[in-house]
Amino acid sequence: xAVNYIYPEYEVVRNYDRCIACRVxxxxxxxxxxxYLPDLKKMVTDDSKCVNCHRCVAxxxxxxxxxxxxxxxxxxxxxxxxxxxxxxxxxAESGGVLLSSMGNPGQYPIYFDRILLNASQVTNPSxxxxxxxxxxRVLLGSKVHRIExxxxxxxxxxxxxxxxxxxxxxxxxxxxxxxxxxxxxxxxRAASELGILYNTGEGGLHEDLYKYGKNTIVQVASGRFGVHxxxxxxxxxxxxxxxxxxxxxxxxxxxxxxxxxxxxxTRMIPEGTDAISPAPHxxxxxxxxxxxxxxxLKEATGYTKPVIVKIAAVHNVSAIASGIxxxxxxxxxxxxxxxxxGAAPTRIRxxxxxxxxxxxxxxxxxxxxxxxxxxxxxxxxGSIRSSADVVKAVAxxxxxxxxxxxxxxxxxxxxxxxxxxxxxxWGIATQREDLVKRLNPNLGYRRLVNLITxxxxxxxxxxxxxGINSIEALRGNRLMLRGVGLNEKELEILGIKxxxx
Amino acid sequence: MREGMFRNxxxxxxxxxxxxxxxxxxxxxxxxxxxxxxxxxxxxxxGFAGYGIYPEYKDFYAFHIFYDSYAAKKDCEEFLxxxxxxxxxxxxxxxxxxxxxxxxxxxxxxxxxxxxxxASSQLDEREFVVKCVFRINTTIKGAYVFSSGxxxxxxxxxxxxxxVGRFYRLEEYEGYCFTGHGRYPTNTPGxxxxxxxxxxxxxxxxxxxxxxxxxxxxxxxxxxxxxxxLLTDTEVITYIIDYxxxxxxLTLKEVCAVIAAPFWSTIERKPQDEREELEFLRSTxxxxxxxxxxxxxxxxxxxxxxxxxxxxLRSMVVGEKDDMVYVASEEAAIRVIQDELDRVWSxxxxxxxxxxxxxxxx
Numbered sequence: 001x002a003v004n005y006i007y008p009e010y011e012v013v014r015n016y017d018r019c020i021a022c023r024v025x026x027x028x029x030x031x032x033x034x035x036y037l038p039d040l041k042k043m044v045t046d047d048s049k050c051v052n053c054h055r056c057v058a059x060x061x062x063x064x065x066x067x068x069x070x071x072x073x074x075x076x077x078x079x080x081x082x083x084x085x086x087x088x089x090x091x092a093e094s095g096g097v098l099l100s101s102m103g104n105p106g107q108y109p110i111y112f113d114r115i116l117l118n119a120s121q122v123t124n125p126s127x128x129x130x131x132x133x134x135x136x137r138v139l140l141g142s143k144v145h146r147i148e149x150x151x152x153x154x155x156x157x158x159x160x161x162x163x164x165x166x167x168x169x170x171x172x173x174x175x176x177x178x179x180x181x182x183x184x185x186x187x188x189r190a191a192s193e194l195g196i197l198y199n200t201g202e203g204g205l206h207e208d209l210y211k212y213g214k215n216t217i218v219q220v221a222s223g224r225f226g227v228h229x230x231x232x233x234x235x236x237x238x239x240x241x242x243x244x245x246x247x248x249x250x251x252x253x254x255x256x257x258x259x260x261x262x263x264x265x266t267r268m269i270p271e272g273t274d275a276i277s278p279a280p281h282x283x284x285x286x287x288x289x290x291x292x293x294x295x296x297l298k299e300a301t302g303y304t305k306p307v308i309v310k311i312a313a314v315h316n317v318s319a320i321a322s323g324i325x326x327x328x329x330x331x332x333x334x335x336x337x338x339x340x341x342g343a344a345p346t347r348i349r350x351x352x353x354x355x356x357x358x359x360x361x362x363x364x365x366x367x368x369x370x371x372x373x374x375x376x377x378x379x380x381x382g383s384i385r386s387s388a389d390v391v392k393a394v395a396x397x398x399x400x401x402x403x404x405x406x407x408x409x410x411x412x413x414x415x416x417x418x419x420x421x422x423x424x425x426w427g428i429a430t431q432r433e434d435l436v437k438r439l440n441p442n443l444g445y446r447r448l449v450n451l452i453t454x455x456x457x458x459x460x461x462x463x464x465x466x467g468i469n470s471i472e473a474l475r476g477n478r479l480m481l482r483g484v485g486l487n488e489k490e491l492e493i494l495g496i497k498x499x500x501x
Numbered sequence: 502m503r504e505g506m507f508r509n510x511x512x513x514x515x516x517x518x519x520x521x522x523x524x525x526x527x528x529x530x531x532x533x534x535x536x537x538x539x540x541x542x543x544x545x546x547x548g549f550a551g552y553g554i555y556p557e558y559k560d561f562y563a564f565h566i567f568y569d570s571y572a573a574k575k576d577c578e579e580f581l582x583x584x585x586x587x588x589x590x591x592x593x594x595x596x597x598x599x600x601x602x603x604x605x606x607x608x609x610x611x612x613x614x615x616x617x618x619x620a621s622s623q624l625d626e627r628e629f630v631v632k633c634v635f636r637i638n639t640t641i642k643g644a645y646v647f648s649s650g651x652x653x654x655x656x657x658x659x660x661x662x663x664x665v666g667r668f669y670r671l672e673e674y675e676g677y678c679f680t681g682h683g684r685y686p687t688n689t690p691g692x693x694x695x696x697x698x699x700x701x702x703x704x705x706x707x708x709x710x711x712x713x714x715x716x717x718x719x720x721x722x723x724x725x726x727x728x729x730x731l732l733t734d735t736e737v738i739t740y741i742i743d744y745x746x747x748x749x750x751l752t753l754k755e756v757c758a759v760i761a762a763p764f765w766s767t768i769e770r771k772p773q774d775e776r777e778e779l780e781f782l783r784s785t786x787x788x789x790x791x792x793x794x795x796x797x798x799x800x801x802x803x804x805x806x807x808x809x810x811x812x813x814l815r816s817m818v819v820g821e822k823d824d825m826v827y828v829a830s831e832e833a834a835i836r837v838i839q840d841e842l843d844r845v846w847s848x849x850x851x852x853x854x855x856x857x858x859x860x861x862x863x
Contacts, residue, residue: 120713123512123687123711124710124711124712124713124793124794124814125794125814127812132812133764133766135764135765137765139784139787143784143785143786143787144785145749145785145786146749147749147750147751154778155755155778155781155782157777157778157780157781159781159784159785162784368720368721368723368724371724371725373721373724374721374724374788466713467711467713467792467793467794468713468714468792468793469792469811469812470762470790470792472717472787472788472790473713473714473717473718473788473790473791473792473793474714474717475717475787475788476716476717476720476721476788477713477714477715477716477717477720478716478720479508479715479716480716
């Protein structure tokens with residue numbers, strides 16, 4: 001009979017010379033790793049409960065703690081790794097689907113790291129953003145090249161509805177429920193101060209946050225939680241969520257235990273019931289159905305707000321995007337396979353979908369080939385890690401990007417990838433009151449503002465180096481990119497040349 | 502390697518002369534103006550455009566075509582006969598100049614679309630002509646249409662502009678407007694088609710600069726049926742102007758507000774009406790904004806427009822004397838042909854100077 005024991009992946013190392021047994025670590029750890037033994041006047045740890053979130057390490061006043069990867073090992077095997085073996089043990093024990101959180105951590109190519117940017121030398125001048133205007137403002141929405149004039153010959157200034165961003169970065173959909181109220185408030189206030197948008201996710205919008213409506217995208221997902229007329233009309237834009245990069249093709253499940261108090265009210269479902277988002281929208285089985293939902297939402301909001309359709313990057317993403325661009329949508333959001341999640345089946349997260357760089361390049365090209373690129377704006381997500389990724393995404397053809405994980409890291413997330421346990425020690429992916437209050441929105445929003453402000457400076461520096469002083473002149477400007485270490489096919493799909501060419 | 506197979510960056514000299522009253526003057530003036538700016542070129546391309554030069558054929562499209570071979574000429578003429586009435590054809594007269602070598606066959610045709618062909622294409626006449634030009638330039642090997650407007654013509658070659666002017670006997674042409682270009686490419690173009698002006702219908706563009714928005718502009722304009730085969734800034738700028746002015750229907754002033762749009766911070770300070778219009782133009786045509794240094798002179802039927810990039814990263818001066826307007830990269834290039842000017846000024850970045858014939862003059 002097998003014994004169900006898995007040696008912990010990480011070990012908590014305590015330097016007893018430094019430990020003063022102040023018990024901060026014990027109080028801070030929702031996973032109950034640390035324990036004080038009064039008889040011995042000593043702290044002890046249970047490594048098996050540790051998720052490696054660094055909460056105790058960060059708050060230890062004497063720097064007595066660190067977390068290390070264990071050197072405990074199976075017999076070496078390139079095929080049967082320790083991870084594979086342990087996962088089989090877990091499933092043999094539980095009979096269940098493996099769950100994971102945050103983005104795909106696997107060893108797949110990261111194309112952003114294989115792309116390099118250009119700079120001006122001699123034949124045209126680079127531009128110093130500290131001395132010259134450098135524009136990062138973006139308008140998202142449909143741009144129709146049609147001019148109508150009034151009887152005096154003046155242009156009629158009618159544009160389809162759009163949203164304006166001071167910098168082409170938005171906070172991507174994370175629902176109230178999957179993250180805490182304080183995290184939501186931080187995102188909303190930061191978006192408002194920055195002149196960008198955040199996204200409610202599918203959990204509805206807490207009534208206290210309606211005041212940030214001008215900077216809010218409200219989501220309509222397959223569960224339709226919290227969707228009503230006031231919700232739709234409170235926002236700057238409406239997003240129909242068809243898919244998510246971390247789990248293309250499947251729905252979502254927020255356990256009843258988390259459906260308490262305001263979350264239940266906001267989602268408009270009874271306390272304690274599971275919030276299940278079906279895999280498809282059951283009123284959308286094809287593209288013509290999507291068109292109907294797009295126009296239903298436009299009808300409900302008097303054609304004043306752009307509608308975003310968000311899809312996961314899957315194999316035939318360009319054909320799907322082309323269909324969406326003709327369905328009345330104003331903006332297409334594409335979420336790559338590295339995109340984050342509060343919980344997803346591990347196998348789906350790690351094996352379904354394609355890299356966002358390739359999806360973006362092929363969608364942008366397809367829409368141009370068909371002459372409909374200006375019908376829609378393109379927003380990409382999963383995973384944008386830095387301002388350099390933003391610049392590369394824009395040069396590949398994106399109008400703007402969504403960031404989720406990067407925003408959470410700014411709020412304190414340490415990427416321990418244990419959101420699905422609901423015991424986030426940093427107060428982000430949890431609803432436990434004692435944990436939620438660890439995230440102070442007054443400080444949280446400031447850190448988000450700092451992050452985007454820093455990125456904006458960096459984006460301007462990179463643009464200036466290329467001699468570009470407005471972000472729209474960078475969009476789809478693939479001559480500004482070169483690949484390194486990519487094969488012919490990859491370069492062809494990305495539509496870029498190799499370095500040295 | 503020849504132009505179109507690689508992106509060739511260039512510095513340049515440009516000049517333009519325009520008579521508001523439509524008084525015709527000799528092409529010698531523009532050659533003299535360009536000669537002063539010899540140092541701004543490196544002998545790898547020069548050219549001119551003249552307007553009002555074919556009054557006797559003013560109702561017909563004048564095609565100027567380079568041929569690499571007689572076979573290419575035969576193929577191209579077959580195509581022309583199928584689509585147009587050829588009113589007249591001839592070699593473009595040239596004179597031997599030691600500095601100009603390896604000339605292709607250079608022919609000129611005065612054409613009018615065959616009514617049956619035009620009707621069955623369901624296109625307007627100008628669009629029909631554009632389609633034919635693209636067909637020849639992309640499918641007939643060794644043939645290249647480098648001028649296709651009415652009552653105007655482009656003359657260009659590998660060499661310094663003053664030599665190119667003598668080669669084409671430019672002094673023998675008279676028109677109400679001439680523009681000139683001397684090129685300083687970083688690579689050898691290897692081909693006469695790469696010289697400037699670049700022209701489509703009666704639009705011709707001479708340009709000095711290197712635009713940093715090139716690929717964003719190219720990929721946008723190619724959505725609307727244009728094919729960028731030369732990979733030069735001038736080509737893409739010409740197509741953008743043709744698209745916005747002829748196809749979308751923007752005025753040239755509005756075109757300037759798109760391609761050299763004011764900064765958002767400037768737009769915000771404008772009175773409401775103007776602000777809304779500028780916002781509309783900039784937002785709607787956002788990917789046709791041109792960034793990076795440029796000064797351009799656009800010739801078109803009955804007019805000329807000079808424009809700098811919005812930071813004014815290239816020099817450009819305008820001078821006026823009576824009905825004459827002069828534009829050039831350097832003031833010296835104006836002074837050499839007209840030293841007594843009523844007014845000389847440097848237009849601001851993004852401020853288009855649009856000059857047209859007075860009413861009833863042509």
